[in-house]
Amino acid sequence: MEGSKYRNKTSFATIFAILTMLQTFDVSCGAKKTPAQNPDYKLLLISFDGFRWNYLQRTNTPNFDKFIKGGVHAKYGIKDAFVTKTFPNHFTLVTGLWEESHGIINNEMYDPVLNESFSPPNTKSQTSPEWYSVGAEPIWVTNQLQKLQGRSGVHMWVGGGAPIKWVQPSRYIPFSSSVQDHDKVDTLVKWFTDEYPINLGLMYFMQPDYDGHEFGPESKEVTKRIGQLDEVVGYLLAQLEAKDLLKDMNIIITSDHGFSSTPKQNAINLNDFIDSSSYTLTGLTPIANIWPHEGKMEEIFQNLTKGATKNHNFTVYRREDVPSHFHYSKNRRIPPILAVAKDHFVFVTNEHPEPYNLGNHGYDNRNQNMHPFFLAMGPSFKKGYSIDTFNSVDVYPLMCQLLQVIPAPNNGSMDVVKMLLVDLNDSKTSVTTFVTYIVGGVLVACVASVFMFGVFRYRRYLSSVKRYRYSSLGNQESAISETMNNAAPLLLDN
Numbered sequence: 001m002e003g004s005k006y007r008n009k010t011s012f013a014t015i016f017a018i019l020t021m022l023q024t025f026d027v028s029c030g031a032k033k034t035p036a037q038n039p040d041y042k043l044l045l046i047s048f049d050g051f052r053w054n055y056l057q058r059t060n061t062p063n064f065d066k067f068i069k070g071g072v073h074a075k076y077g078i079k080d081a082f083v084t085k086t087f088p089n090h091f092t093l094v095t096g097l098w099e100e101s102h103g104i105i106n107n108e109m110y111d112p113v114l115n116e117s118f119s120p121p122n123t124k125s126q127t128s129p130e131w132y133s134v135g136a137e138p139i140w141v142t143n144q145l146q147k148l149q150g151r152s153g154v155h156m157w158v159g160g161g162a163p164i165k166w167v168q169p170s171r172y173i174p175f176s177s178s179v180q181d182h183d184k185v186d187t188l189v190k191w192f193t194d195e196y197p198i199n200l201g202l203m204y205f206m207q208p209d210y211d212g213h214e215f216g217p218e219s220k221e222v223t224k225r226i227g228q229l230d231e232v233v234g235y236l237l238a239q240l241e242a243k244d245l246l247k248d249m250n251i252i253i254t255s256d257h258g259f260s261s262t263p264k265q266n267a268i269n270l271n272d273f274i275d276s277s278s279y280t281l282t283g284l285t286p287i288a289n290i291w292p293h294e295g296k297m298e299e300i301f302q303n304l305t306k307g308a309t310k311n312h313n314f315t316v317y318r319r320e321d322v323p324s325h326f327h328y329s330k331n332r333r334i335p336p337i338l339a340v341a342k343d344h345f346v347f348v349t350n351e352h353p354e355p356y357n358l359g360n361h362g363y364d365n366r367n368q369n370m371h372p373f374f375l376a377m378g379p380s381f382k383k384g385y386s387i388d389t390f391n392s393v394d395v396y397p398l399m400c401q402l403l404q405v406i407p408a409p410n411n412g413s414m415d416v417v418k419m420l421l422v423d424l425n426d427s428k429t430s431v432t433t434f435v436t437y438i439v440g441g442v443l444v445a446c447v448a449s450v451f452m453f454g455v456f457r458y459r460r461y462l463s464s465v466k467r468y469r470y471s472s473l474g475n476q477e478s479a480i481s482e483t484m485n486n487a488a489p490l491l492l493d494n
Helices: 004-033 060-072 086-095 123-127 137-148 183-192 209-215 220-242 297-311 392-403 427-473 478-493
Strands: 042-048 072-074 109-111 116-118 152-155 171-173 200-205 249-254 267-269 277-279 287-291 314-318 339-340 347-348 375-376 385-387
Touching: 042 183, 042 392, 060 072, 060 220, 060 375, 086 137, 116 171, 123 137, 137 152, 137 392, 152 183, 171 347, 183 220, 209 220, 249 277, 249 287, 249 392, 297 314, 297 427, 339 347, 375 427
Parallel strands: 042 200, 042 249, 072 385, 152 171, 152 200, 267 347
Antiparallel strands: 072 375, 109 116, 249 375, 277 287, 287 339, 314 339
């Protein structure tokens, strides 16, 4: 009897243990099934300035090809923000905001409230929170505000030198054209392997933008530069592999804009339409940013409108009338009048008579030439997967998903870019989960069978004891029977 009672307790304990084991088994399988959802994965964002969506078709690029084959890419690049310039689009990539929302509306701009001008060579333009901290939250700020061990390294990225929401990146290096590409890579790898390592890195390269301006986007010089940048990517991958970082790192490679050729004969002289003494320019080509002097607003707009009607190579807008799809009207830094040149055309003035080199950007962002490339690879991304295109504002929520942080308010969406990620509910996961529950069900059924078998044996044992009791008593007197009856509860309790 004592043995049967022990077996009964053991059966319940066994069921409980197996159910606990099964739950642990399912959880552990879940962790293995969903590697994309690991908040400990590191993230590296790289920008090659002016790298057009189709440049990879120009020459052999074995290292860029590793991303295409082993990761994801946008076949036709991504649609950047208008205006398609360097500073505003780099800030769009890291904030998920259109330019009218984050306030960096051009490489050069004027703020009538601050009564100050912004330009890339100006140190204050790189470090003053008045220009950047206007509600936008770059990914490096999001990372450090939300993650206990969140540390960000920003290497020459727009906005990295300014405190935004009172937060600066853990590591920062300002722009310098003298720093060699391999040295940039070495710095980032060191940041990722420090005693207190970063988990988010951003790295900017100024090519092939410079060559695109000087020689034109279709030039052999740009083609050669693409091959050189591929070697930089190869060096990066080798260094990350040597430090055992690749397996736990997601890498995004993209750019701020594309490029168009600008033949010198395609120059539009603003002096043919408006008097240069009646306005101030903050940026000339291919977007003429015009701040009319007092009382000259209507005159300038009407004269430019007449000129555009005759010339057909540019369009003019009042700030409030800029088409909504440009997301470029609701900010005080946007000038009252914009003249927008058509693709391949540029503005000049008598004071600035020469077109800006043989290549340019800044045009309508619906223009395919303006679209930059996009590649990504890592444990969170699918392999060998491509998508047609998406908006550059979507990169910020994508990075937040990779870092497992909550995005700040932004204009982006995960609707399209989520398809780039390992699907958490794909068929393999479903099959694995189904198999897990089938195996679990079989185990539970087996344990239940053992338990029931023990119960039946216990009942048979009681029956045999009862039969033995009565057969032993035979026809004895009731006193003997009463003695056995009094003993039976003691047997049952032992």
